[in-house]
Amino acid sequence: FATYNWMIRSFCQMGLHDLAQVLFGYMRSDGHLAESSELLWFMVTAFVHARRFDFAGKLLSELRGLGVQITPFVYNNLLNELVKSNQVHEAVILFKDFLVLESSPDTWTFNILIRGLCRVGEVDRAFEFLNDMESFGCSPDIVTYNTLINGLCRINDFDRGLGLLQELQSGSGCCPDVVSYTSIMSGFCKSGQLEDAYSLFQEMVGSGIKPSIITFNVLIDGYGKINDMVAAEAVYEKM
């Protein structure tokens, strides 16, 4: 098994995934599957990086067959890697493959996917995942909502963004925080709606939430872009 182990790893590192796949088949036939759980996860990451999601999914099935527990912490990292490299749809495919494992996704898993979908403008798809969370026993948290709010503002859908903010204010779940407000303020600033941004700023301060350095940065930058240096300086004096 030791020989299979390092040969397969070497092939993966050399980018020879076809050879690694063939070798894995031989190793399996030789009855070494039971001792290969750590190698299996190594191969999963390698094949995902090589965009070979079909075989990665088969490997995950093997892992389940071995009764190996892969924690969400571990595979969230992999999903996040894909999202960061603009491969959200691949991440969604992989997410579905992860469902064959015994371990259930957690809130972070959904937050990563929701963020990815928002980044490519598929906000409605992101909301579908929000609705699916509950069936997996996951509750959306403030990060989930802030991510969605930001996604809405990025596509200039301020009405829905503000609506979600109001939902947080009235709902019993979680309360909006400085990120929620700053996110929408940033959207307003980018589209030159400084009056709306500033009234949100006042609303935030009025509800006892302390603006952060980023909040001020957003406002000052927004006023600078519309050449209102007087207002920009006025905000600067507040910090």
Next chain:
RNA sequence: CCCUUUAAA
């Protein structure tokens, strides 16, 4: 630079 998830640059 980050390196399990959210706001500015």
